[in-house]
Amino acid sequence: MDYQYLNFGTRVIAIGSVKDDPPINLSAPFAVLLPAANKVECIEAGRRIVTFLAMGCIEFCCVGKAAEFLHDTIDEVIEDKAGFEVVTTYDLDATEGCEYFLxxxxxxxxxxxxxxxxxxxxxxSLKNKIVS
Incomplete structure (x- = not known):
């Protein structure tokens, strides 16, 4: 799938799927929003963490029912890489999580x-916040 790009003030938001290869034109540093609807999805997202860190990700925002599980998984990877300057957050509520992310x-x-x-x-939820 191709990424969709939206302008949000001085920021650019690249929108895609966890299944997509990361966009090569993403500027570092950046923050990533990861859906966490269930543990299977969290495991899939977890496979991308090292790549995102290498690309310059400085914050992982996890949103969904299994967000705390994904957050803890990411923290383990960050600790193993001694990446203590990287922030992780989680929110079970989609609206609040998207507001924080934006x-x-x-x-x-x-x-x-x-x-x-x-x-x-x-x-x-993201698009509604961008427009309003």
Whole structure:
């Protein structure tokens, strides 16, 4: 799938899926929003963590019913890599998680990668916040 790019103030949001290869034109540093609907999805997202760290990800935002599980999984990877300057957050609520991602993730100044294209509720929540 091709990534969709949206402008949000001075930030660019790349929207795709966890199953997509990461976009090669994403500027570091960046923050990533990962859906966490269930543990299977979390395991799939977890396979991308090392790649995202190598690309310059400075914050992982996990949203969904299994967000705490994914958050803990990411923390283990970060600790193994001694990447203590990387932030991880989680939220069970889609609206609150998307608000945080858009307005606070990465200190409010980095580009954003939202891997939510297969999650209409998360995608709509993001787009509604961008428009309003």
């Amino acid at each position: 307005f606070a993730a990465g200190g409010g100044s980095t580009d954003l990668l939202a891997l939510v294209s297969e999650h209409p509720s998360l995608l709509n």
